[in-house]
Amino acid sequence: MIGDDDRMDTLRRQGRRLAWLMAGAAIGLAVVLLVVVVVTIMTGRNGVVTGPLWLLVAVSLLLAALLGLVPGVRELEVTGARSMLGADGEMVVPHRPRPAHHLRTGLWVVLHLLLGLLVTAVLATFVPTAGLYFVELVRDRDLGSGVPLPGSATGRAGAGVLAVLAGVASLLAWWPIGALLARLAPHVLGPTTADRLQIAQERAEREAERTRIARELHDGIGHALSVVSIQAAAARAIQTRDPQAAATALAAIEDTARGATGELDAVLALLREEEPAGEGRARPPEGIDRLIAEHRHRGMDLRARVELPDDLAVLQREHLERCLAELLTNAQRHGGEGAVHVELVEVDQRVRLQVTSPLRDAGGTATAGASRRGSAGGRGLRGLRERADLFGGTVEAGPRGDVWTARLDLPLLRGSEHR
Known part of the structure; x- marks a missing residue:
């Protein structure tokens, strides 16, 4: 048959x-x-x-x-x-x-x-x-x-x-x-050859859009999940010894999860090419001051110096907040005991963001801590480099002695220039 x-x-x-x-x-x-x-x-x-x-x-x-x-x-x-x-x-x-x-x-x-x-x-x-x-x-x-x-x-x-x-x-x-x-x-x-170039360009644009969505997921929802994980571990450790502190940690988990739900709704709306429910755009990142305050509230010894011009372009400010959130989360997850230093300043018409945190067990296993930091933060560092590329900037990250230093350097964009 x-x-x-x-x-x-x-x-x-x-x-x-x-x-x-x-x-x-x-x-x-x-x-x-x-x-x-x-x-x-x-x-x-x-x-x-x-x-x-x-x-x-x-x-x-x-x-x-x-x-x-x-x-x-x-x-x-x-x-x-x-x-x-x-x-x-x-x-x-x-x-x-x-x-x-x-x-x-x-x-x-x-x-x-x-x-x-x-x-x-x-x-x-x-x-x-x-x-x-x-x-x-x-x-x-x-x-x-x-x-x-x-x-x-x-x-x-x-x-x-x-x-x-x-x-x-x-x-x-x-x-x-x-x-x-x-x-x-x-x-x-x-x-024709021109058709193939156009097809390749369209595929590259689709790939860039997928990369952008993946970066937003990592920087937004990934950051929130990291915070939830850290707060849950802290709450479990102190639930019998300090119920009030455990309740505070659980409240932070609730607030972070609620924000992550909004982030997820915004990203899903972006995939469907529609407006997020209840909002006209994706949920903006937290303000820099609030971001620093929250990490201090979670127990991080955070010493920050933030000096940015008032007319900094909104888009660049949002990207800087995303980058700072990623670096602070990495420091909280993978860093050792000690102070975390943040410097976010304008220097010669450029914006410099530098985060320095101690390596875990720097006395004996600093190399192991650095390798864990690099492997766990591989996607995060790649996202930072992608964000830096958008503005023609650079990213440097790695161990320096007993500390881990990440430095982001961008050309300064003012609000009038960005328009």
Whole structure:
């Protein structure tokens, strides 16, 4: 049954290819007749064409190529190549065709019409002639085929075999031509170099959007989950010894989880290309002062120096808050005991954010602490570098003696400049 189905599929495919060639022959014949009529009117006498044959051929080819400029022709040819020829390669119908598209479409239309006329001519001339000649050989008399008959019986037998072979070959000539066109279609109707560059650019833009969403998830929800994890561990450790402090930690968990839910709603709205519920934009990051206060409230010995101009661009301020939240979370998760120093200042028309935190077990396992910091914060550091790249800045991070230092350096953007 499978073999029968395969054979039927093959026959249907070849039938569709033959129909596609016949359609090209019909259009080609109309083009040729139109050219003959026009040339006859312009150059003929008494209805007789007196112009040279090459002129008829040249004008017919030109008119066939011009058909490729007609709107919708490329779409029809691409559809026909896919559905009737069975071409599998990539083919495009550009919204704004370029000269290269018109040239390729014209070439394909010429091939369609020429090969359709060739197949039709072979089927209409060689097949009947071969059949008539075979009958002449059998009856041993001339019936008007125009091919001379051999005198001997052996010659007639050989000529009969050749007539049968020629007839079968002519009858099936469209088979390899259709297969050739199916392979050729993606090369002629496929994307040009400019199309491939545009496709690559669109893919890069989609990838950049996915990267931005991943960064927002990491910097927003990832930060919130880290805080929840730290506060939950603290609450469990002191729940019997200091119930009031445990209650404060649980309240912080509740507040952080509520904020993370808003962040998640904003990101999901961004994925759906709609506005977040109840807001016109994604939830903005916490203010720098509030961010520092919350980390101090969670028990971090945080010593901060923040000196930013009042007219700092809003977008740059939001990115700085995201970066500071990431660095403080890393310091709380992976740092050792001791003070965390934050410096966020303007220096020579540049913004510098530097966070220094002690390494865990600096006396004996500083290297291990640094490696854990680097591996756990790999995605965070990559996100910081991506944010720095947006403003033409740089990020440096790594262990320096018994401390971990991360430094973000950006060109200063003021509100008027950002607009």
